[in-house]
Amino acid sequence: MQATMPQSRPSRPSLGLSIAGVVWVAALGLGLVGVVLRLATGEVHAGYGSYIPWGLWVAAYVYFIGLSAGAFLISALVYVAGVKRLERIGKLALFTALVTLFMALITIWFDIGHMERFWEVYVYGNPSSMMAWMVWLYTAYFLLIIAENWFALRADLAAMSRQGGLRGVVGRTLTFGRTDVGDEAVQRDRGTLRVLGTIGVPLAIAFHGGVGALFGVIAARPFWNSPIFPIAFIVGALASGGALITFVTAFFWPDRGTQEHRDLVSFLGRMVLALLALYLLLEWAEFSVGLYGQVPSESDPYRQIMTGPYWYVFWFVHVLVGALVPLAVLLLRPRSMRWVGAACGLIAAAFIAVRLNVVIPGLIIPELKGLNTAYVEPHLSFTYFPSLMEWLVLLFVVAIGVGIFYAGNKLLPLATGDESEVQR
């Protein structure tokens, strides 16, 4: 998630940890300023407007939710497909899926004009709207992930509840009294997990495919109106979510440096390499067909992405930092944990560029000639750069996500599998 996280868990805070702590508190504080501004003044200070109605927050939402779907599908390799080599990252992947989903939901919540009315989607939901389906599906997915996390962690929590201190309290609270750690109980949890995971896989695919379809079905926007979107969204989710899990496993694993850890990271690295390559192939298909057509409404958005004012988002952040460099590293240094971890960190972080380049270019070409100059007032513009408030709110969401992840990693038995070497 963030490179500012400490690399080990010493008993006394190290210098690195203190710096990370200060940075985190500063980020949270600044982020809170943005949140207060958003709540007090509504969307007056937003950079998006009526012609580019979605901006950084929607892109970030799609990004986080993609990370979540990807992390979840990797956990399904453990709990549904029973891939033994990944056994030990199952819980970590599930927890990551939960945290990133939470981040996605708060981000999109800040984006709607009437935050207090979000419940209406459940009561008055319109079945012909992809957005309504998306909300229903991710609500189901949210509940399912919470349940899965609980079943995956229960036995370890039960073991933890016998400890003293905060971890003991957490363990006792979260087991809800179900502290049976016998083989039979553990097997039962495993069975439940398999069932939940099996439901979850189509659900994760459906809802993230649904996010792709949310854009894909808009016939008014030729750039979005493409059947490749749902598929590209799912592959992109797997690549970015897988990269995030690899990054976390490489740097936040308790017993780093063992042969087992090395094998795990390099296996994950190869998986991410394949997924990223597949994603780039789909992207190539999308861009080459879109550009070749030469119908301006089709090809202009691609031209804008590649040569418009924000060319660097595509060429620098996405192509160079998010694809070429990590691809080279993954190919040349497949056995080095640090290199693989760093490369995957880059992939995961830079994927926001991909999401931005889905949301914004679909909107920047005026739908009618002359609209950009027809009536000039605030929020009626075809150029967009996120406002300070938008950045600050995003910073808040990231800080909250990192905080929850760090606390979870500290307090929950996420990386256990072999208790003896991990706890404490």
Next chain:
Amino acid sequence: MPDEELAVKSAPPPGARRLSRRRMLVLGGLGGSGAVAALLTRGVEAADPPAPSAPATTKALAPVPGDRTSVLIRMQDDLQRAMAKPIEQRKWTMVLDLTRCIGCSACTVACKAENNLPPGVVYRPVLEEEIGTYPNVRARFTPRPCMQCDEPPCVPVCPVAATYKRPDGIVEIDYDRCIGCRYCIAACPYSARTFDFGLFYTSSAPEKAPYEREPSHEYGRSWTRKGDSSPIGNVRKCHFCIQRLEAGMLPACTTTCVGVATFFGDQNDPQSLVSELIASPRAQRLKEDLGTKPKVYYLM
């Protein structure tokens, strides 16, 4: 538009209609614009004298349709006939004659005033295009209200069904329901929807100007913008001035149109002016290929 506002509040009772309404129209609805009233009552040719000195650079406007009765009075009669029918038998239609539009944006401003729209919210901008290069250049002005599509792409995407087509074909927004997700903005092919971000023209003044504290009368209710209450945080769009139709008046843009380029009426009524106009070979709709079936026609 003080005259019009007055007229909204004191629509005459259905008994004493015809004459009084005509008078109200010409005197009140046009806001005392004598020139336009004169233009309407005079013949077509007289209204558009050719410019003798520079024939290459000017062009006569297309004739005003129906020279026997004045256009506004005819449309007013059309409106009354339509309002006497059950709502589902009306099909409100707007026709914009681009060869008559002079690009003055009076309709945009009248609409802003009628619906008390804040900064950033505009229901009917006039698009300006320059065609050709100097000296062979001309301008084209395209007023762009909501097309009130018969197959509106903005409707099915709304997650809470806050926007829907009324029986008379007008696409309405329920401000109390809309969550402000702006998905409908993305889905509208005509950019006809704008979001109310909560801005005020006089927010930097010590006190908000009185007109900004006045309510707008949309969808059968009065909406006063303040804090974060609707319509702030909602998507807004042209609704053919339902509040005026219900009071027996034409939409504000139509009565204000200086070039007599905006026509309004019931397409289901074969006698109406708009029915006549949309049968013209010049009549076209924007982005016809999308199949949205707009109820706004352009005479090109």
